[in-house]
Amino acid sequence: MAKGVNKVILLGNVGKDPEIRASQGGMSIASFSLATADRAKDQTGQWVDKTEWHNLVAFGRTAEIIRDYVKKGTQIYVEGKIQTRSWDDKESGQKKYRTEILVNEMSLLGGRGEGGSGGGGYEQRSSGGYSGGSRASSASNSYAQAPAPDYADQGITDDDIPF
Numbered sequence: 001m002a003k004g005v006n007k008v009i010l011l012g013n014v015g016k017d018p019e020i021r022a023s024q025g026g027m028s029i030a031s032f033s034l035a036t037a038d039r040a041k042d043q044t045g046q047w048v049d050k051t052e053w054h055n056l057v058a059f060g061r062t063a064e065i066i067r068d069y070v071k072k073g074t075q076i077y078v079e080g081k082i083q084t085r086s087w088d089d090k091e092s093g094q095k096k097y098r099t100e101i102l103v104n105e106m107s108l109l110g111g112r113g114e115g116g117s118g119g120g121g122y123e124q125r126s127s128g129g130y131s132g133g134s135r136a137s138s139a140s141n142s143y144a145q146a147p148a149p150d151y152a153d154q155g156i157t158d159d160d161i162p163f
Helices: 060-069 137-145
Strands: 008-014 019-022 028-041 047-059 074-088 095-111 123-125
Touching (some): 019 060
Antiparallel strands (some): 008 074
16 A cells, blocks of 8 residues: 655644643643634625634644743644544543644744744754744844834724634
8 A cells, every 4th residue: 555645734823822741651742722714705705714723732842842932822833744533432432533733843933922032933843953043033123123013092902812
C-alpha cells in the first residue's frame, strides 16, 4: 500500500487559554482550540465570515512554550497532522470520537496583550530547532513612532473581540 500524506496547516487565533497537563512519564501536554476564519459571499451577495474551530494537542517542549507564551487571542501558525481518537463513554457505553490536530511545528505570530513585541517571533519545530527574537524589527520601530488608536472613546472593550 502506498504511503499517504497527513499534513495540516492552520493560521488562527487561540479560543481560550490552553490546558496544560503532564503525562505519567512527566512529559508536558497542551490542549487548546484554534479558530480559523474564511470569508465567502452568501446567496444575497453579502460577505459572510465563517469560523471553524480546531482541537489542537502539543507535546514536550512545544507544550511548554504554549504554556509560557500562548493565551486566549494569541495568533499562531501551526503545522501538524490530523488524528481521530475513540473511546467508550463510561456513562452511556457509547463509542465517542474526537478529531485533533497533533502539532509538529508552531510559530507565535502575535496577538492581543503581547505589548510592543512586534508580533512575537518564537518558533518551535518538532525537528528540535528553536529560535526566538523579533521577526519584524522594522515593524517594531514603526509602532513606536505611530501609536495605534485604542478606540477607548468608542466604547469598544476586550469583551467585544471574538477571540
